[in-house]
Amino acid sequence: MAKVLVLKSSILGDYSQSSALIGHLMSHWQQQGAQMTVRDLAADPVPVLDGEIATGMRGGDNLSPRQQQVLDLSDELIAELKSHDTLVIAAPMYNFSIPTQLKNWIDLIARAGVTFTYTETGPKGLLEGKRAVVVTTRGGMHKEGASDHIVPYLKTVLGFIGITEVEFVYAEALNMGPDATAQGLLEAKTALDSLTA
Template sequence: MATLRIETSVNRENSVTRQLTDRIIATLGDSDVVTRDIASEPLPLIDSTWASARVKPAEERTELDQEALALSDALVAEVQAADTIVISAPIYNFTIPASLKAWIDLIARVGVTFRYTEDGPQGLLEGKRVIVAFASGGTGIDSAADFASGYLRFVLGFLGITDVTFVAADQLAVDPEGTIARAHAQIDALRDAA
């Protein structure tokens, strides 16, 4: 089984989501883990060159178009090769980090990871499992102030990934020890369910 780990926390040493993803990866026991730390190595934002290149047929793409899509192609290949994707999602100002949005923008490719049909959009990344390590200081998961978890469920579903589990260490500022203990129990449940 192949696992893709997406790290997005700007905190390197004291990150709750990084600690949770460590524990999730250890619990899964997969030896084939690819890590993409997009907080340490930021991704570029999509631009007009990228947007133009992605809609051209492959045989019509110029060298500049191919260069514009090269990183996106590599990110998509990582997702396609993964059976499980573990995503860290610290909550910054009620939503996901900009780095995670940049990753989503680069992997959401019409004709590659989703397509439009007469019956509506169809995701092309079916059969994958996503585990999201969600952490916040005060935002409760699925609360009115949480603009992250619903978005992630929606966009992953749009891409065809419906097996999405959240490990929530939310409201750390209120009850840090209890919150971490509950998150660890959620991770233990992942192992027990396997």
Template sequence: MTHILRIDSSLKGEDSISRRLTGRIVARLAGAHPDARVTERDLSRGVPQIDAGWIGAVYTAPEARSADQASIADYSDRLLAEVKAADVLVIGLPVYNFGVPATLKSWIDHLARKGETFRYTQAGPEGLLKGKRAIIALSSDGTKLGSGVDFASGYVKHMLGFFGITEVEFVAADQMIFDAEGTIRAAEDRIESLAA
């Protein structure tokens, strides 16, 4: 059974283009795999930033955690468990000020845990979440995917690779300010061509 994890981060709710695209991607994948399980995580509701308390919590043995540490670690562990359980990650990436939304950055920070998603070896870092696929639905008003001012897509792709997820594809509705309808249509066509 295929397990799909859908991550949305846009603040625009029903008006969000990245949400529209992640919805279509999930529908395409689920249509090809009728037994697929879909887990949804909406980051726009807020994701706590990591801090010293987080470090103390997640790197303390579970049996030695205080009540506060257990609560902090439990939230972070749930995010991590969702990613570990998924075969495919479908991530909505609206470009905000040339970068990733703060909540998406915080989600990634929660996942960046030595011994869980990566480890250091003599040969350098090794990602521990191998064998997964990620499809990123990028939307932007003016930023072109892969351009010199796109600080979002490269970062997300790098971090996924750092975690061992190297099969990463982009569906882009970028530079919509110039031709929103045509750009969205091209992105939707791209979704229809994705291997399911």
């Protein structure tokens, strides 16, 4: 039975198209017996990385209460990620990139010596053997274009921690009129239906 960690990051709540598509995928995979864990990074946000937190992420004996709290949360998020086989990310495009809420999660799980390490030949990810599926929604048409900073960034950062099997599902043109919206969502759902847990 596949264990799937689902990350939602839209700030739009019930109006979120990325969350709706994630729900479609979850229903599809639950029928295949997948076990789902959902973390909504907008409804339950994690702290923004700052100097105090960055220093505390290195650990030590003299951490402030805030540093210890965030370090404990980082440990929890990493343990959660490690305990799942597949990571599903809802990544709506906000100003050509991922939501702040998702970036904050990444900043807390990308930790030297824990999810990646440096070697004589360069960095090495420590979370190998996992798979990621990214569902990305966009108001316009950005796939494979210079304006799409989501795909190269997520490929890079996930690969950096060892997750190199990354699939992207696109829902584009969602603000370009009713017909384009319907077509974009249909294409995304068709792509999601082709995925197995």
